[in-house]
Amino acid sequence: MDAGGFALPEHYPLCAISSLEDPGSRGFVIERKGGSLALFVVRRGEHVMAYENSCPHTGINLEWQPDHFLDLSGSYIQCATHGALFRLEDGYCLRGPCAGDSLQSIEVQLEAGQVVVILRQ
Numbered sequence: 001m002d003a004g005g006f007a008l009p010e011h012y013p014l015c016a017i018s019s020l021e022d023p024g025s026r027g028f029v030i031e032r033k034g035g036s037l038a039l040f041v042v043r044r045g046e047h048v049m050a051y052e053n054s055c056p057h058t059g060i061n062l063e064w065q066p067d068h069f070l071d072l073s074g075s076y077i078q079c080a081t082h083g084a085l086f087r088l089e090d091g092y093c094l095r096g097p098c099a100g101d102s103l104q105s106i107e108v109q110l111e112a113g114q115v116v117v118i119l120r121q
């Protein structure tokens with residue numbers, strides 16, 4: 001939608017926060033006019049973060065099985081290909097071939113218990 005020459009933010013409800021494990025993660029693909037966007041959300045307590053599903057090392061998807069983006073301890077996001085570890089709260093890579101880089105974060109908020117991604121053009 002266009003309002004006077006600039007696009008309004010698009011809201012995409014994804015799921016109920018209560019449907020996510022704690023800690024837990026889930027992948028989604030959002031279909032948009034310009035193409036599809038692969039992303040995943042991570043829950044820790046009542047906090048939810050969202051990131052593009054693309055490792056900064058090679059651009060490949062991160063999960064090792066559908067919806068499994070965390071390491072076995074549930075403390076870090078882990079890339080399945082070469083094992084890079086990322087902080088849940090900001091996607092910063094602490095260890096691995098892309099150490100010092102970050103996942104591309106996506107704006108997300110809770111609306112009445114629903115996890116909602118907000119995309120701005």
Ligand code: FES
Nearest residue numbers: 055057079082084
């Ligand atoms: S592709 Fe993710 S660490 Fe290499």
